[in-house]
Amino acid sequence: MILLAGIMLWYFNTNKPEIDPEEITTEQIIDSGKIETQKTSTKTPVLENDSLQQIEYQNKLGAFALSAMNGAEGTSVIQNNLVKLTIDNRGGQIIEALIKNYKTHDSLPLYMIKDNNSSFNINFGTTDNRILNTKELFFEPVLTKNGDNSVLSMKLKVSESQFLEYRYEMKPKKYMVDFSIRSQGLSNVINSANPINLDWSLKGFRHEKSIRTENTMYTEYYYKSENDVDYFKADKEDNVNDLAWVAYKQHFFTSNLLTDTPFNSATISATDLVKDEQIDTVFTKKFELKTPLVLTAGELNYNMKWFYGPSDYNLLKKYEGTDLEETADLGWGIFGFLNRTVFYPVFNFLQGYLSNFGLIIILMTIVVRLIMSPLVYKSYLSSAKMKVIRPELTALNEKFPGKENAMKRQQETMAIQRKAGVSMMSGCIPALLQMPVFFALFKFFPTNLALRQESFLWAPDLSSYDTIFTLPFTIPFYGNHVSLFPILASVAIFFYMKMNQSQQANMQAPTQEGMPDMGKMMKYMIYLSPIMMLFFFNNYASSLSLYYFVSNLLTIAIMLVIKHYVIDEDKIHAQIEENKKRPEKAKSKFRQRIDSAMKQAQEQQAQQKKK
Incomplete structure (x- = not known):
């Protein structure tokens, strides 16, 4: 190698091209x-x-x-x-x-x-x-x-x-x-x-x-x-x-x-x-x-x-x-609107006071969860109300058994909920209102230039995935590396869904004949959702996984506080009983059309049964 290097040096020094100044x-x-x-x-x-x-x-x-x-x-x-x-x-x-x-x-x-x-x-x-x-x-x-x-x-x-x-x-x-x-x-x-x-x-x-x-x-x-x-x-x-x-x-x-x-x-x-x-x-x-x-x-x-x-x-x-x-x-429609008018201003404000972007994400997550906490409370309140009237709904299933009474059961169920001042939509709407935030932040973190090549804990780049172990092979849909933040986010969402299971069980009416058992489906989702998240987020920006990890932890904490210190089931029960005593409000035109449609369906069902 020394001899070869010497020959190359000799060659290049003795064969330099002559360059005309012109x-x-x-x-x-x-x-x-x-x-x-x-x-x-x-x-x-x-x-x-x-x-x-x-x-x-x-x-x-x-x-x-x-x-x-x-x-x-x-x-x-x-x-x-x-x-x-x-x-x-x-x-x-x-x-x-x-x-x-x-x-x-x-x-x-x-x-x-x-x-x-x-x-x-x-x-x-x-x-x-x-x-x-x-x-x-x-x-x-x-x-x-x-x-x-x-x-x-x-x-x-x-x-x-x-x-x-x-x-x-x-x-x-x-x-x-x-x-x-x-x-x-x-x-x-x-x-x-x-x-x-x-x-x-x-x-x-x-x-x-x-x-x-x-x-x-x-x-x-x-x-x-x-x-x-x-x-x-x-x-x-x-x-x-x-x-x-x-x-x-x-x-x-x-x-x-x-x-x-x-x-x-x-x-x-x-x-x-x-x-x-x-x-x-x-x-x-x-x-x-x-x-x-x-x-x-x-x-x-x-x-x-x-x-x-x-x-x-x-x-x-x-x-x-x-x-x-x-x-x-930043996303289209409502998602881009939220990023432009809410999340970027909040992020820029925090960036003016902090240089650690991991802490900025955590503080931003806290701000978002606090803003969304009234929706969590509303959902939990609806769950508590449904829990109070659940025995009446169970008795209703026993009073009108069979497929032939399905329409009658549905009418009576809606009547009980209406008298008690309980609406199934009051539990669904808070969950739906949180979805735009979820999808907006799904665009916000992976495209935010400020997070590029910024480190936090073991993640060297918050705009890309973190790696704690490189695999000698590639797993389909997962990759050839193991990221820790998606694992933490998946564990957090597992416990969140586990806690949320009882709340969802209260929100659901008793399973009726011929209808799917939503309770069993929820049990499957408790295990399936974290696994899906683990695979899906393994190649995503670690900032996104960090946000979902902190967000789920905060949601669990908020749910515990609401459950043990805010919601009083005895007061809710008393309020429902008070609602039942009040004269029922005049039906809206929309409510009248629904009742009329259900009545017609019930009559058609009775005629078919006679035939």
Whole structure:
């Protein structure tokens, strides 16, 4: 090995390529503070004085041959404290987009664009019957400053007064980069009879630990078309009109292109590149945008914006009028409303005072459970009332046995409940009202950027699953690792359902003939639900499992307090007896229609029995 290393050192030192100083080009770097130039040893592919090649370029590129002959390989960099963009002279396009203050799950720099995973091209025809692609042509870079902003002008020249320009302008402390496409003096060069097509494609790099969570659940193609934001996941192509922006959204990070002049029509598509979630992969999905550009007075003139940065709701909602915050995926309808108006404000408030995100989740859980505690009390109160009248319902079953008396039994049951002031819905409604909270938080925690790579106890990243043991094999639907937070949450939900069983038994009327035994079904659910949760949440964000664990513990505590210190069954019994003595209220029209329908059904049943 020492001998081999010596031979390699000798070889590289004695075979260094000779570099002509005239062949050295420059990589120009500009940031929000200064412009500097660095030399590179990249050689231009163009021969300047070879007449044969000049003729070849002239035949191939026509009016744009000048840009090829004078073009040089090289890159220009504009950057601020948040993002760094590297733009290639060839094609004038971004070949590297680095988000500075974030790392991948394996602690590598987080690139949205690198190693040719992205392509930006304008395809157009010329008046001398040539079809050209900007990605193959050389642009001339000019770096300047506009106040505190960094400006990079990339020009594809026919002459000094005739050119196609890409203009990038980056502000300090902003992820959004102004980008414009305009032409000057090309009305007699670009053939308006041919379509001018803009194509932008990107293969999304994998950034997170769980490829299943990142790719399958939260990597999506978002777009705003006809003033409406929509999205789809993968393996789909769609044609849209009046397109204002597209967002290649990858769980916590997004690559966006916005235009001030909406594209009249466009074809958008996403393709899933993950063939097996168990195999390590580089890319998740391939995103594509194809749209024709329109000439104005024979020239191109589009003002656009690039956004390479985090898909953070708090950040994106600052771009008013764009609706970019909808790419943060907070859920639809009531679920998104709760996240925007309740949970994010509470989370942001707590974040202003605490730096430990595990404690923030616990405090947020306490706040949520305290707000929901009146619903728990209401449900328990209904359970206690049903427990008091349960003996009467049991006696009713004995008085009207058999299937032939089912309708009569039901009528008498409802009459007893009505006289006692007990409603089955009073127990169901509190449970239903808690469901939107459950589903809203199901979206809130896994998509909250603030939790990404934040540790708590044994979990190194609250936005991904925790691992206490790695299995030498993969269990279907479970994975190849053991997460502790889902186990704790499953144990907590088991004891919660065990306690809740007696409450549910009180809420149920005695089992009637021909009806399923809900008590037995509840017993099965006591064991089935924790197992389902264990499998389901093993690959989910540990923050979500932490929330459900703490939430179930608090619910158990609240139930115990209500049962032993708040609910007085003797008082409830006395109140029910008092209710029975009161004259029955006049039936509502809805109640009358139900009674009438039941009466008709009972009469039909009696006639069938006689026949």
